[in-house]
Structures are given as C-alpha cells and as structure tokens.
Amino acid sequence: MSQxxxxxxxxxVPDFPDLPEATVARLPEYxxxxxAIADSGVDVVSSEDLAAQAGVNSAKLRKDLSYLRSNGTxxxxxxxxxxxxxxxxxxxxxxxxxxxxVGVGNLGHALAGYDGFGSRGFHIAALFDADPxxxxxxxxxxxxxxxxxxxxxxxxxxxxxxxxxxxxHAAQKVADAxxxxxxxxxxxxxxxxxxxxxxxxVRKVDLAIELQILSFHEHRKASLTALPGGRAAAAGxxxxxxx
Amino acid sequence: MSQxxxxxxxxxVPDFPDLPEATVARLPEYxxxxxAIADSGVDVVSSEDLAAQAGVNSAKLRKDLSYLRSNGTxxxxxxxxxxxxxxxxxxxxxxxxxxxxVGVGNLGHALAGYDGFGSRGFHIAALFDADPxxxxxxxxxxxxxxxxxxxxxxxxxxxxxxxxxxxxHAAQKVADAxxxxxxxxxxxxxxxxxxxxxxxxVRKVDLAIELQILSFHEHRKASLTALPGGRAAAAGxxxxxxx
Numbered sequence: 127m128s129q130x131x132x133x134x135x136x137x138x139v140p141d142f143p144d145l146p147e148a149t150v151a152r153l154p155e156y157x158x159x160x161x162a163i164a165d166s167g168v169d170v171v172s173s174e175d176l177a178a179q180a181g182v183n184s185a186k187l188r189k190d191l192s193y194l195r196s197n198g199t200x201x202x203x204x205x206x207x208x209x210x211x212x213x214x215x216x217x218x219x220x221x222x223x224x225x226x227x228v229g230v231g232n233l234g235h236a237l238a239g240y241d242g243f244g245s246r247g248f249h250i251a252a253l254f255d256a257d258p259x260x261x262x263x264x265x266x267x268x269x270x271x272x273x274x275x276x277x278x279x280x281x282x283x284x285x286x287x288x289x290x291x292x293x294x295h296a297a298q299k300v301a302d303a304x305x306x307x308x309x310x311x312x313x314x315x316x317x318x319x320x321x322x323x324x325x326x327x328v329r330k331v332d333l334a335i336e337l338q339i340l341s342f343h344e345h346r347k348a349s350l351t352a353l354p355g356g357r358a359a360a361a362g363x364x365x366x367x368x369x
Numbered sequence: 370m371s372q373x374x375x376x377x378x379x380x381x382v383p384d385f386p387d388l389p390e391a392t393v394a395r396l397p398e399y400x401x402x403x404x405a406i407a408d409s410g411v412d413v414v415s416s417e418d419l420a421a422q423a424g425v426n427s428a429k430l431r432k433d434l435s436y437l438r439s440n441g442t443x444x445x446x447x448x449x450x451x452x453x454x455x456x457x458x459x460x461x462x463x464x465x466x467x468x469x470x471v472g473v474g475n476l477g478h479a480l481a482g483y484d485g486f487g488s489r490g491f492h493i494a495a496l497f498d499a500d501p502x503x504x505x506x507x508x509x510x511x512x513x514x515x516x517x518x519x520x521x522x523x524x525x526x527x528x529x530x531x532x533x534x535x536x537x538h539a540a541q542k543v544a545d546a547x548x549x550x551x552x553x554x555x556x557x558x559x560x561x562x563x564x565x566x567x568x569x570x571v572r573k574v575d576l577a578i579e580l581q582i583l584s585f586h587e588h589r590k591a592s593l594t595a596l597p598g599g600r601a602a603a604a605g606x607x608x609x610x611x612x
Contacts, residue, residue, distance in 0.1 A: 142592045145585075147552065154581040157562065181562030217581050218588025223511030225580065242560060246577040247584060281604065289585050310590060311583035314574075317401060317485060327586040329579050333480065333556075334489040336572050338397040338460050340530050340554035341490060342388075343570040347460025347553060349385040353456040 137338045149190045153213050160210045172203040224251030226285045228300050229292035238265040252279045277307040287311040294318040392433045396456050398423040403453045409583050414447040467494030468526045472535035473513055481508040495522045520550040530554040537561040
C-alpha cells in the first residue's frame with residue numbers, strides 16, 4: 127500500500143484526494159470504460175452501466191468515485207465528460223508524460239512499438255540498451271541510445287517515469303542510474319525486486335508470476351472437483367484480480 | 370478477491386489451504402526468492418532474509434507462510450528445500466503446465482520468445498493468430514496455428530491456461546472460444562474487460578494502466594512538494610504494489 131493512504135494521508139493538500147491504493151488502481155479502468163461509453167455517443171451513465179463496463183461491482187465504483195467527490199445525480203447518473211476530466215486530473219494525465227524505456231530485447235522492442243500508449247497519456251520518449259549492436263537502431267522512429275547516456279537524455283527530456291525491460295541481473299544497476307538522474311516512478315518487467323529510495327514508486331509486472339497465480343487457481347479447482355459433488359463449489363474469480 | 374477466500378472457503382479440502390488472494394499473489398515472490406537464495410548454496414533462511422529478498426515485510430511473510438502451516442524453526446528459520454517444495458505444491462507447479470498463446474503481434478511474439486517460463490513451471494504449448502500471413506510462421510520452433518483451429522489443438526494438448534495478446538476488439542470472442550474448449554484460466558493483455566463464467570479465472574495486465582497508476586503517484590508527489598516544506602512528506606511506495 128502507498129504510504130499516503132494512512133488515516134490523515136494527503137488530507138489538506140488542496141484539490142488532491144486521499145485515495146486507497148486499490149482505488150487508484152481502479153481509476154484507469156473507469157477511465158477506459160468512460161471513453162468506450164462516450165464513443166457510443168452517450169453523455170450520462172449510471173453507476174451500474176459504468177461498473178459493468180469496467181468489470182467491478184457498482185457499490186465499489188460508487189465508493190471509489192465518492193473519494194473524488196463525484197457522487198453523480200440520483201436517478202440520472204454521472205456526467206461522462208465531467209467525470210472523465212476529474213479522473214484524468216487526479217491521474218495527472220492532463221500532462222502528457224514522456225517515458226524512458228531501458229532494454230529493447232524482445233519485450234522492450236514490443237513495448238517500444240506499442241501504439242496504445244499515446245491515447246492514454248504517455249509516449250515513449252527515449253530508448254536505451256547496453257548492447258552495442260542495438261545502439262543506433264531505430265524503433266518506431268526513435269533511436270536506441272547506449273545506457274551510458276541515460277542521465278544526459280533523461281535530464282534533457284525531463285523524464286520522471288521509466289520502464290525497465292532488461293534481464294534481472296541488470297535491473298538494479300539500471301534502477302540506480304534512473305533514480306540518480308531524477309526518475310521517481312519505475313515500471314519493472316525484470317523478474318527481481320528493486321531497492322529504491324522512499325520517494326520512488328515501483329510497480330512490477332512479472333509474467334511468470336501471473337501464470338503461477340493462475341496455476342494456483344487451476345490446482346485449487348482440480349482439488350475441489352476431486353471432492354464428491356465438488357464441481358459446483360469450484361467457482362473461480364468472476365472479477366479480474368490482475369493489474 | 371477469489372471466491373474461495375470466504376470464511377469457510379476451501380476448508381475441508383484435504384491438503385489444500387484456504388488462502389487470501391493477496392497471499393496467493395505473494396507466494397510466487399517467495400518462490401523466486403527461495404530459488405535465488407538456494408543458488409547461493411544456503412539450506413536455511415530466516416524470515417527476515419527471505420522477506421528482504423522477496424521485497425515484503427517479514428511479519429507479512431510469516432503470516433502468509435503460516436497459512437501453509439510452515440512456521441519455520443524459532444531461532445533457525447525455514448528449511449529452503451521443504452518450503453520451496455510446499456509452495457510449488459500449493460501453486461500446482463509439480464505439474465509442468467502447457468499454455469496457449471493467442472495473438473502473435475509485437476507483444477505476443479515477445480511472449481512466445483520469452484525463455485523465462487520454462488524454469489518457472491510453464492511452457493508455451495500452442496500459438497494462434499487470426500492473420501493468415503502469420504499462420505505457419507515458426508516462433509521458437511513452434512508453428513502458429515489459425516485461431517479457427519483453437520479447439521482442436523487445445524483439446525488435444527489438454528491446455529487449461531491461455532494468454533490473450535490480441536487487440537481489444539478481438540479478445541472477447543477469443544475468450545469465448547477458449548472457454549468453450551475447456552480453458553479455465555486466462556491471462557489477458559488486451560485492454561478490455563472479459564466476460565467469463567464463474568469457474569474461469571482471469572488475470573489481466575494492462576501496460577497503459579500501470580503507467581497511469583505511476584502517473585497518479587507523480588502527480589501526488591508534485592502536489593505534495595508544491596506545499597510549503599512539503600518535500601519531506603512526498604514519500605513514495607517503498608514496496609512494489611504491482612503484479
């Protein structure tokens with residue numbers, strides 16, 4: 127959990143709500159759902175419809191949005207434009223953010239070429255790799271820099287968010303270099319734990335861990351169905367638990 | 370949360386512990402940490418050292434492991450081989466699982482070529498795409514099948530876990546087809562919510578959402594530092610919250 131989600135947390139910061147980490151993680155889902163609904167030409171949405179589109183239950187959605195002081199209008203629903211703007215503001219998406227990507231192997235290459243970031247508030251602003259054979263390569267029109275030039279480029283481009291897609295053994299050194307030149311948020315795809323100072327936020331995505339969690343559920347369901355008449359009890363997760 | 374983590378949950382299933390979803394999500398981290406420590410030639414590990422290597426606090430680790438009835442030996446610690454075997458058993462990793470991958474665009478291609486799954490209990494057993502130009506292509510020695518042949522291959526290979534790496538508009542149809550031929554766990558990389566029956570577990574990884582959550586923290590930290598003397602209050606997440 128984030129350290130700001132204590133009882134007093136960010137209370138007193140003008141215009142900045144105190145949010146549990148789980149709520150923060152759901153706001154992007156609501157945003158995606160709002161965009162999808164707006165695309166269908168509608169201006170107002172009920173909490174039930176928005177919740178269904180976002181894949182959460184509607185009581186949870188209403189609770190989450192009440193933290194933003196967005197309670198909707200009883201019997202009418204939420205104004206889509208207003209709520210979209212509010213969530214975008216809280217997520218800091220009014221400012222299009224440049225992201226540094228370190229490691230352009232298979233996965234990094236795919237991330238560098240992913241064109242879904244632009245519409246969601248981000249662009250890959252700089253690419254780095256330690257392999258001299260990759261340096262100078264162009265991906266999506268951007269040139270790959272040597273990781274030794276990290277500080278110069280990150281400072282020049284005023285980058286605060288970085289993605290690490292290096293092998294595990296290289297990730298901590300890269301994280302240290304990123305933190306050293308002012309990066310304060312890291313998305314880590316390397317299968318290892320990073321040590322960072324308190325003011326740096328790290329999220330990680332480990333694909334094998336996601337599969338191992340699903341394996342647990344397969345094992346659990348198999349154990350339940352092995353019981354006499356157990357099949358009915360083997361209910362899975364209706365709601366996606368990832369992110 | 371998983372539906373099994375209710376008060377009674379899976380109680381009564383022989384040898385199958387009742388685990389909160391958050392504990393399940395941390396078990397793979399402990400496993401990775403145990404392997405790393407074992408590689409250094411050690412047989413026993415304290416909860417503090419294991420917790421540090423896994424990036425969680427040690428009280429949380431002891432609580433998690435107590436669900437597995439692994440309490441370690443006071444003043445000595447955990448037997449690494451025993452604990453590794455116990456976690457692998459609970460995660461169902463004693464059985465090497467084949468995974469189907471649908472969608473071999475940039476990201477799917479990277480996932481198909483990722484060689485980190487093998488050591489962690491999985492192998493990509495079948496590849497599918499809807500694009501006729503991709504069908505027949507070989508990735509890592511495996512041929513890409515047309516998605517129309519999904520059922521035949523999944524049934525033949527007895528696959529229960531699938532990864533969806535298609536565009537969002539195609540993902541629900543693919544999920545329906547997977548569920549139709551007996552897949553009960555899905556890892557979804559498409560930026561959309563999937564509707565699946567109760568007995569199917571879905572986890573999702575949305576890269577733009579991960580960045581939006583980091584953007585929130587950037588915005589929060591900027592708001593805090595904008596306050597008089599606010600810099601000290603702008604502590605981030607020490608513990609990674611992702612996965």
